[in-house]
Amino acid sequence: TRGDIITYAGEPIEVFFYSTSNGKTEDVSEVFSTALPYYKVVDSPGEEDAPKYKEIFSFSNKQFVDIFKKQYPKSNLRPNNLERQIKILSHTDGDRVKEVQVGNIKIKGKDFRNVYGINSSDFTFEFLKDSVKIHTRGYGHGVGMSQVGADRMAKGGSSYIDIIKHYYVDVDIQKAY
Numbered sequence: 001t002r003g004d005i006i007t008y009a010g011e012p013i014e015v016f017f018y019s020t021s022n023g024k025t026e027d028v029s030e031v032f033s034t035a036l037p038y039y040k041v042v043d044s045p046g047e048e049d050a051p052k053y054k055e056i057f058s059f060s061n062k063q064f065v066d067i068f069k070k071q072y073p074k075s076n077l078r079p080n081n082l083e084r085q086i087k088i089l090s091h092t093d094g095d096r097v098k099e100v101q102v103g104n105i106k107i108k109g110k111d112f113r114n115v116y117g118i119n120s121s122d123f124t125f126e127f128l129k130d131s132v133k134i135h136t137r138g139y140g141h142g143v144g145m146s147q148v149g150a151d152r153m154a155k156g157g158s159s160y161i162d163i164i165k166h167y168y169v170d171v172d173i174q175k176a177y
Contacts, residue, residue, distance in 0.1 A: 001160060003175050003176050003177045004173050004174070004175060004176070005173070005174055005175075005176045006164055006168055006171050006172075006173060007171060007172050007173075007174050008036075008037065008038045008168075008170065008171050008172070013036070013038055013168060013171060014036065015144060015145075015168075016028065016032075016039070016141070016143040016144035016145075017144045017145040017146070017147060017167075018139070018140025018141050018142060018143065018144065018145075018146060018147065019050075019052060019139040019140045019146070019147050019148060020047050020050045020051075020052050020053055020138050020139040020140060020146060020147070020148045020149075021044035021047055021138050021140075021142060021146040021148070021149050022053075022094070022095055022096065022120060022122040022137040022138030022142065023043065023044060023045060023047070023048075023095065023137070023138075024041055024042065024043055024044060024093075024094045024095055024142070025039075025040075025041055025042050025044055025094060025142055025143065025144065025145075025146065025167065026041065026092060026094035026096055026141065026142030026143050027039060027040065027041055027092065027093060027094060027143075028143045028144075030092045030094065030096070030098065030110070031110055031141045031142065031143050032143065037169075037170065038168045038169050038170055038171050039143060039144065039168070039169070040169045041092075041093045041094045042166060042167065042169065044146045044149035044167075045149075045152075046149065046152040046156075047138075047146065047148045047149055047152065050139075050148045052119055052138075052139035053137060053138065053139070053148075054135070054136070054137055055118070055119050055135075055136045055139075056133050056134070056135050056136075057116065057117075057118050057133065057134045057136070058131055058132075058133050058134075059116075059131060059132055059133075059134075060130060060131050061079035061080070061082055061130055061131060061132060062079050064079075064082065064131075064132050065077050065078065065079050065082075067115060067116060068102055068103070068115060071115050072102070072103070072105045072107070074104075074105075075102060075103035075104060075105045076103045076104045077102060077103035077105075078103075082127055082132055083125075083127040085102065085103050086100070086101065086102050086103075086125060086132075087100070087101045088100050088109075088124075088125075089101055089106065092109075094122075094142055095122055096109055096110075096120065096121040096122045096138075096142060097109030097112065097121050097122065097123055100112050109121035109123070110141070116134065118134055118136050119136045119138065119139045119140075120136040120137060120138040120139060120140065120142070121141075121142070122136060122137040122138050122142075123135060123136045123137075144167055144168065145163070145164070145167035145168070146167070149167075150163045150167070153166065161173055
């Protein structure tokens with residue numbers, strides 16, 4: 001691959017990659033607020049046995065509220081009845097949380113991921129009496145090439161060109177020198 005570059009319409013692309021998909025990639029505009037035509041949602045199967053494909057993050061109700069209020073002090077979030085105060089509102093085409101309501105605050109799934117330091121914005125909640133568990137699928141932002149997915153494609157016989165063209169849509173591979 002020495003000297004090869006990935007281009008779109010003759011220009012080098014901005015390359016994003018991450019560890020492990022949730023089964024799909026994510027549209028770049030859902031994560032980085034800009035649209036790039038070579039970043040589309042594509043399937044990235046075969047990663048279900050990867051080490052960080054599924055994770056569970058546990059917080060006491062008080063911890064959950066304290067963490068959130070540190071970033072959003074006017075959320076009116078209370079430790080009692082968290083299940084009634086938290087709702088996933090929408091999902092992206094990449095099956096990640098697009099928007100979530102926490103108390104009286106609506107935030108993007110990617111921002112919720114950052115607040116709690118969880119692996120992915122593909123998450124669900126499990127509410128217990130005194131705690132909440134956040135279940136995640138995938139590891140990373142989901143934009144571009146999944147490293148685990150690329151490895152699985154290579155082990156299945158795909159060439160590096162096949163892998164690049166799978167994850168970066170309508171691109172070309174050109175010689176830089």
